[in-house]
Amino acid sequence: MRVKTLDEAVIYEIGHAFGYYDYGEEKGMNVLFPGEEAVTTYICGYVRGMLAGGFLYATSEKGEGYIAYKLPGEKVGLKTGIPLLKGVFQVMNLKQIIRFVKILKSGGEGLHDRMDKEKKPHIFVGLVCVREQYQGQGYMRKIMDMAYAEGNRLQIPVVLETDAKTKCDKYMHLGMELAGVRDLGEYGKLYDMVRYPDPVSR
Numbered sequence: 001m002r003v004k005t006l007d008e009a010v011i012y013e014i015g016h017a018f019g020y021y022d023y024g025e026e027k028g029m030n031v032l033f034p035g036e037e038a039v040t041t042y043i044c045g046y047v048r049g050m051l052a053g054g055f056l057y058a059t060s061e062k063g064e065g066y067i068a069y070k071l072p073g074e075k076v077g078l079k080t081g082i083p084l085l086k087g088v089f090q091v092m093n094l095k096q097i098i099r100f101v102k103i104l105k106s107g108g109e110g111l112h113d114r115m116d117k118e119k120k121p122h123i124f125v126g127l128v129c130v131r132e133q134y135q136g137q138g139y140m141r142k143i144m145d146m147a148y149a150e151g152n153r154l155q156i157p158v159v160l161e162t163d164a165k166t167k168c169d170k171y172m173h174l175g176m177e178l179a180g181v182r183d184l185g186e187y188g189k190l191y192d193m194v195r196y197p198d199p200v201s202r
Contacts, residue, residue: 052082148195159179
């Protein structure tokens, strides 16, 4: 179901799940931010943007899990961009933002950007989160199945990127393939994931 309103406490809960994710020995995108709470604030801004733009979906009215994705032809306008930019500028100054972008670019072009450039239709998943009290109950699969169903309906691939091998492994377990790894040097790696649609039976 598409989410039209969301309590600020739930938005913070989603942000917190990303900000305080346990990377173990890995380096995730968190190292590019001033701290865990900064990541939380940034993700909260991202969630508000996705909500405002109509790109946020939930497993049910209970909100066990959330996913943000964009279908081909859907535009990311000011409604989406303003909350997102607010989140960025709350945690970084202009110099830090430029550094952030340069580090991301150092790993090369991601699958999503390449497909955009080549005008290949795809569904881009920007956020996946299962709330803490519902983790380990199969909701991650339910969330991903929502995007997969759209991919099958439109017969286009579902694409996402993630910042940890542990996350990459989870997505592979849920039916995605590893399409590429971008090395950010001391700042870790980005993993491009893809799930091609099931063939239509004739």
